Amino acid sequence: MENVKPMRPSRSTTRRQRRRALGHASSEAAPAVDALTGLVYAAAKGDRAAFASLYDELAPTLLGICRRVVRDPSLAEEVTQEVFVEMWRLATRFDRSKGTVRSWACAIAHNRAVDRVRSEQSSRDRDQRDADHRVQVAPPANEPVEDDLERQRVRNALDALTEVQREAVELAYYGGHTYREVAVLLDVAEGTVKTRIRDGLIRLRDELGEAS
Amino acid sequence: MTSDLHHLAAAYALDALDLDERVAFEAHHPTCDICPAELAEYQETAARMAVDKVEPDPAMRDRLLAEIDEIRQLPPLVSDTVTDIRSARSAAWRAAAGAIAVAAALIVGVVGFQLGQRDQTFDADLVAHLASPDLVIKTLTGDSGADVSIHWSAEHGRLALLATNLEALGDDMEYQLWVLDETGAVPSVVFTTHNGSASVLGEFAGTPQGWAITSEPAGGSAEPTSDVLYITG
DSSP states (O other): OTTTTTHHHHHHHHHHHHHHHHHHHHOTTOHHHHHHHHHHHHHHTTOHHHHHHHHHHHHHHHHHHHHHHHOOHHHHHHHHHHHHHHHHHHGGGOOGGGOOHHHHHHHHHHHHHHHHHHHHSOHHHHHHHHHHHHHOOSOOTTSOOOOHHHHHHHHHHHHTSOHHHHHHHHHHHTTOOOHHHHHHHHTSOHHHHHHHHHHHHHHHHHHHHHHO | OHHHHHHTHHHHHTTOSOHHHHHHHHHHGGGOSSHHHHHHHHHHHHHHTOOOOOOOOHHHHHHHHHHHTTOOOOOOOOOOHHHHHHHHHHHHHHHHHHHHHHHHHHHIIIIITTOTTOOHHHHHHHHHHHTOTTOEEEEEEESSOOEEEEEEETTTTEEEEEEESOOOOOTTEEEEEEEEETTEEEEEEEEOOBTTBEEEEEEOOSOOSEEEEEEEETTOOSSOOSOOSEEEO
């Protein structure tokens, strides 16, 4: 018996590690998703430690979204903090049937970042930002890139879009522009941009679905 | 308007709508049979685009955790009977949604393919209608080999007529659908064929007991003037 006991933990650890590796490769059904959901449920009951863990998991991604859209580093941090406060308030209403925690959190972050840009920046600032965006389609330099595999996967999927679809989707998501603004920037009809965004996002969904 | 709103789901997921459209879409999508499932997929896709990771200043974590001490969480939404039914239905719908959407797309593809005057709005309306959870499908039979079906949603008071292999009528004649209820035959949509196919949407306020098709002078009639060509069994 004494010989058997020490074996068990190490065996189960191995299995767990294997499962985690598998989950990472197949992205959707990853254990991390369930863990995040569990953290939100705990946070909904007022568990601050769970919320702190949720923050540790998601903060780099959400700050990444805010930085990309609002550009200004300190403003991006301010918005990200607002996003987490909002997540704390709304944790009680998170509905797993409507999507993953990551999707929920990214949607709140992107929405907040875009709102901040639209309400606070003057039109002159925005013109400057548009110019910035055209030059800098790549992510901000000198930031640590942690998940190169996922980045490459998304890059490949975006490259699978037609040029005009990719342009419309990127200006909307990364640039934080409305489709009407995208229409002005690209000098095409609004309806055309709407269609490009829709077709582009469907294509992107399919490409990412196949890739994972 | 409704079909326009469906088309906004992708732009909504990217926060690319102006405020007026955003408000309109937010009012629409919870009541829609299609949009919530589509929107969830679009939002998952949008989230995948968030590949930049920027490490926050450690002080931010402390500030946040201090701040939430002062923030009251919203009360959870308490489900009552109505929302229970709704969410049960929407769960069942979500399970069936994929299959229905494929079937609807196939029908639209097959039927709509040949129709020159169709537009995207009509297609979207038709797909939305065919995805109605309470849809009842009735087949009409007649002497010719046409396949005619009525897809009826009592909840929306809406019908779709889908037909293939219909005979072409003379220039001055059109097909007319009749709703059979306790008052008799109530005139419904008038339609023509394109390469033998037809797909039409119509409304009806009452409770249909059956459906019939006649050929009528162009523009339709108030009462049937020909023999019944196709009728539900």
